[in-house]
Amino acid sequence: MAASHSSSLVSDPPAIAEAKQAQRTRCLAVLKDRPAGVDTTLAARLAETLLATQCMHIACVWPLPHEIDLRPLCHQLSTAGRHVLLPDTPPRGQPLTFRLWTPHTPMLRGRFGTQVPDGPTLTPDLVLVPLLGFDRTGNRLGYGGGYYDRTLASLPDVRSIGYALAAQEVDQLPTGPYDQPLSCLVTERETLHFD
Template structure:
């Protein structure tokens, strides 16, 4: 287990270091691909995320989904060891600063059926590497039927993501290069 955690930490450090120079605005291309693909079913309650520094900017996708009538929610990060709390968001929502520099709305608690998952790395088998806190894995365990769409830069794809039994895989990944079903 120690070797697995060390491999995850090394990969995380490598990709986060590279990501500093990438252009978050290519998130507009990601949004175009997702909206054109129809991968998010009509009427789905979609959990997104407000991008942190150096993450691909999915705000164009959040706005596009909202314009199509989807209920959108964003995560509030609770203390370590707990699952995320999703709160309703609209473009007019006031955002407050959360743990680890995240931003979330003050809206009502909402349960999504589709989750846009931020990624540090991903592979062709749908394995994902997050920031290491386990928030998404705990949350996805509570939402076993939710559609999981990873959102990242295309350059975040790696040959192999080390995985544990508790790691949830993705159903698809969206990048500025397109949407890939897994």
């Protein structure tokens, strides 16, 4: 298991940070240029995976304009009786907190252009993890802020499921000392489980 984040700002060694940034540029272009309809296919595969679990508190993601749109999935999970939680992004260096969302919950403006539900803070059983790239060993490439790595380190018993397009796969991602691997990853084509 990777080292846990402290509350102070930490970063990768320079060579790893540079290699990650090069991968981010390529993977972000793939995400932005995805074909129409792929979000729906991926959300359906995620719903199948999530509804097969016993997890009741599921941390989802309200998308930024270029991200995969999981809002229909949030509605589907809520209708199925699951508690949908959305991240509230704190100042850099801190783990995310998660607030309860329902289709009737007002949304507030969050950091970095995000939307945050005006609901109580709860702890998830399972966290959906956005990413820019992944490899077949469970490593993920995030946006570089370390929020999900800190969050997963602070919740060691929580399942983490990444979601991405198959085209966002990288042969081998550079990893730093604070990177937290995924439990599972779902694409529009397949589901990968990691030990």
